[in-house]
Amino acid sequence: MAAKILIVAEHDGAKLNTSTAKSVACARGIQGAEITVAVFAAKPDAVAAQAAQLAGVTKVVTVENPANEHALAAVLAPQVVALAKDATHVLAASTTFGKDLMPRVAALLGATLLLSVGMLWPPVTLASTRAEVSARKM
């Protein structure tokens, strides 16, 4: 079984934040990773195109919603949860964006959250239950 990883893209509506590349790098350290980057925005196309350029990304999904113009955790979290149904891991960077959003996602999933991940001990397998990981310094 492949590890299905969902990464929440961080952006300002026009430009993908460099932190998202770090989340992707982290995801690539997970065995058999199938990486999906999700872009939540009012107009997600430009950001989605940038996300598709990142090495290792299998798929980019966009969620176009006028309510996503401002990145509010309470608005985004249920949308992330809806996409996370098939995911084994959900990742975002440990920025103020990730720290605001990911605990909210984890709580709705009843999952545990690993914050400020600096390194993954190989091999990361799916023996454990699904985990939300926020990566930094990877």
Place this chain on the structure above:
Amino acid sequence: MKRILVGIKRVVDYNVRIRVKPDGTGVVTDGVKMSINPFDEIALEEALRIKERGGAEEVIVATIGPADCQQQLRTALAMGADRALHVQADGVIEPLVAARGLLKLIEKEQPFLVIVGKQAIDDDNSQTGPMLAALWNRPQVTFASKVELADGKAKVTREVDAGLETLEVDLPALVTTDLRLNEPRYVKLPDIMKAKKKPLETLPLNTLGIEAKQQLKLVKFEPPAQRQKGVRVKDAAELVEALKKKGLL
């Protein structure tokens, strides 16, 4: 009654030099000074100031943990909280369990505002606040550096990576505090005496219908690598030489 609920955590005092246990199972807490998590102290201070301005009628302080946590609740009462709730639980309490416990207290007390620190200085998790807001299904504002309440709304400035951001949310809502929100007051001796008579209610976690489930297993704890001693260089030329040798130029 207009109530504010403040969540606090008992942590190793910020002045203590943290030592990791030689067997790598955690940090040394025996005989170490414990205090209210500094960010939670800021949360309490903010709640007290709102009450003093007439924006609330009661400030309730709550914590989850072993019996020793009552010391920190008493300190919070001495700072000015009206009453305290102690959810008694031993062992490791993960953020999601803490959030579930605090949610029960919200259901019981019906606060219009919940304030907690943005993170605890022991595990730096910064999860309990947003998790609680999610379970409560109410708006959240994390990393607050300014809070204004008016007409059933809260206008909150938050410190984000890109600078400052101001949000307006409908109450009830949850706020997590950043360092620059305020400077907590010092506790005066007469207040410590008065705090002993203030109500402190103990509720065992299992009576709230919550299991202290552990989803994470701690494999190893280790201190950060010691920094190597620096090298002194005589002049710029030698500095360039040294940097070249390290492949940095």
